[in-house]
Amino acid sequence: MRHFEFPQSVMDEIQRDRFNHIDPLVQRRMEVLLLKAHGQPHAMIAKIADVSRATVQRTLDMYGTGGLAAVRTFHWKPPVSALTPHRPLLEAEFAARPPHTVGEACERIEKLTGVRRGPTQVREFLRNTMGLRWRKVAAVPVPPKLTLQEHTARQADFLKYEAPAASGRGPGGTAGGVLRGRGPFCAVHFPGLDVVHGEGVRQGRLGTSTP
DSSP: OOOOOOOHHHHHHHHHHHHHOSOHHHHHHHHHHHHHHTTOOHHHHHHHHTOOHHHHHHHHHHHHHHHHHHHTOOOOOOOOOTTGGGHHHHHHHHHHSOOSSHHHHHHHHHHHHSOOOOHHHHHHIIIIISOOOOOOOOOOOOOOSSOHHHHHHHHHHIIIIIHHHHTTBOTTOOBOOTTTTSOOOEEEEETTEEEEESTHHHHTOOOOOOO
């Protein structure tokens, strides 16, 4: 059985990283080293740390060859998208003609690169790899043709002259119907329709008559 040395400086780092390291996997590895430093057998270390005996052996091998630096290191291999080599081509294409939908982006990517990917994969590639974002479309406001003073004067004229006429009141505020001052009216009968156009409106006689 190999012998491992755990000087006090190393034990201090193990105690610190056992709880404070940002990676939980490193914390578990430090737990393995701590139990080994206290002379626990591998079967007990695996049971207490809740890992396999193979993991215990790999952790000790890393510590024996590279120290704590090797224990803190992971050799992850992140997946690489098949679209990554075509990124310059796609960036130039979408900068010239941005896609309107994810479906359109899927079709154009397949035509340009020969790589077929679903909407979810294309959406993630455009957002996370190429840094593209969907933009909302809105109308561009037109600068006002009138100044604030001109607009205020026009609004005041409307409220003084046009609004009372539209509501049936004259400029002086007197009430008047929409037919007031329109000339003589009489009630004329059309089949299925009564049309009022006479003096009878003013006098309250709204009977129908034959022309």
